[in-house]
Amino acid sequence: xxxxxxxxxxxxxxxxxxxxxxxxxxxxxxxxxxxxxxxxxxxxxxxxxxxxxxxxxxxxxxxxxxxxxxxxxxxxxxxxxxxxxxxxxxxxxxxxxxxxxxxxxxxxxxxxxxxxxxxxxxxxxxxxxxxxxxxxxxxxxxxxxxxxxxxxxxxxxxxxxxxxxxxxxxxxxxxxxxxxxxxxxxxxxxxxxxxxxxxxxxxxxxxxxxxxxxxxxxxxxxxxxxxxxxxxxxxxxxxxxxxxxxxxxxxxxxxxxxxxxx
Numbered sequence: 538x539x540x541x542x543x544x545x546x547x548x549x550x551x552x553x554x555x556x557x558x559x560x561x562x563x564x565x566x567x568x569x570x571x572x573x574x575x576x577x578x579x580x581x582x583x584x585x586x587x588x589x590x591x592x593x594x595x596x597x598x599x600x601x602x603x604x605x606x607x608x609x610x611x612x613x614x615x616x617x618x619x620x621x622x623x624x625x626x627x628x629x630x631x632x633x634x635x636x637x638x639x640x641x642x643x644x645x646x647x648x649x650x651x652x653x654x655x656x657x658x659x660x661x662x663x664x665x666x667x668x669x670x671x672x673x674x675x676x677x678x679x680x681x682x683x684x685x686x687x688x689x690x691x692x693x694x695x696x697x698x699x700x701x702x703x704x705x706x707x708x709x710x711x712x713x714x715x716x717x718x719x720x721x722x723x724x725x726x727x728x729x730x731x732x733x734x735x736x737x738x739x740x741x742x743x744x745x746x747x748x749x750x751x752x753x754x755x756x757x758x759x760x761x762x763x764x765x766x767x768x769x770x771x772x773x774x775x776x777x778x779x780x781x782x783x784x785x786x787x788x789x790x791x792x793x794x795x796x797x798x799x
Contacts, residue, residue, distance in 0.1 A: 552577055553587045557596060560608050561673060567600030567607030622648065625758050626658050629751070632788035633660040633763060639783065642765040647683035647748070649760065650675060652702045654684030657761070677703040679721035680710055682748030683764030685734035688725045690750040690760055696725060714739050733781050734762075738769045745769045747777060749784055754794060763788065 555577040560568060568576070574584045588606060591597040595611035626646065633644040637660045646658035653675040670676075678684045678699050688696040704718040716739060728734035734748035748764035763784065785793060 549583075549587065552579060552583060553591055556584065556587055556591065557608070558675075560597065560606060563607065565600070565607055566602065567605040569602075569605050573606070622657060622759065625761065629761065629763065629788065629792055630658060630660065632784075632792055633658065636660075636763075636765075636784055636787040637662045639787065640765075640780070642767060644763055644765045645670070645683055647687060647762045647764060649678065649684075649687050652678055652699050654678050654680075654687055654762075656683075677706045677710060679703055679707065679725065680716075681740055681764070682734040682736040682746035683762045684748075685721070685724050685728050685736070686748030686750040686762035686764065687760060689728035689734060690752060693729075697722065700725070712739050713742065734764075735772075735777065737772065741766065743769055745772050747780060747784075749781060749788075751788070751793060 598609035600607040643661040736746040
């Protein structure tokens with residue numbers, strides 16, 4: 538049984554992380570204390586204490602608008618020190634670019650971040666196209682084809698644990714059809730059987746998506762998934778199979794080779 542002190546410390550740490558995520562979504566203009574409190578919950582005094590601690594370590598700084606906060610310089614500095622994902626992105630980017638050039642579809646590279654999936658790279662044929670997410674955007678694991686693909690190559694018990702942890706978030710996530718943990722588990726199971734994930738129009742009007750998982754090749758890398766959205770009217774079984782084959786061809790054997798033993 539955890540002590541009151543350890544429970545309090547855990548809540549403080551979780552609040553600080555929620556603040557960082559909220560500020561990351563807000564951009565350079567930042568958020569006020571009231572806005573932060575609205576997003577993370579709890580009392581203003583608690584949020585203010587977390588902000589003060591984050592500011593002391595350089596994770597948060599004052600924004601241009603009075604009383605607003607934004608991410609501080611410590612975030613990109615730590616990111617630059619962790620280059621593990623950079624080499625993977627550089628290896629996968631040419632195949633994503635080739636696929637986007639041939640098909641016209643915007644491609645997304647998704648990676649796991651705890652119980653979320655985060656967009657690590659986007660390749661778009663048209664810079665003017667309205668994208669469904671940006672680099673750094675996150676969704677609960679199990680939402681849309683990219684994160685379903687990631688779950689499909691995890692050990693089944695680990696995937697089930699993440700799905701359970703996200704059950705309440707599925708119910709509140711913006712969707713065109715009702716989604717829940719049971720539905721997500723079924724979609725992940727289907728992706729595990731067929732080798733890729735399919736989203737048949739659950740989140741965007743008239744659009745579905747496909748997600749191809751890519752196993753890490755060694756213990757320095759992470760599992761990733763390449764995904765893209767497409768009009769539902771195109772997504773017949775034959776078309777899906779041809780697109781997955783084309784994505785395989787564009788990414789190439791070096792990227793899609795079997796994972797080596799750690």
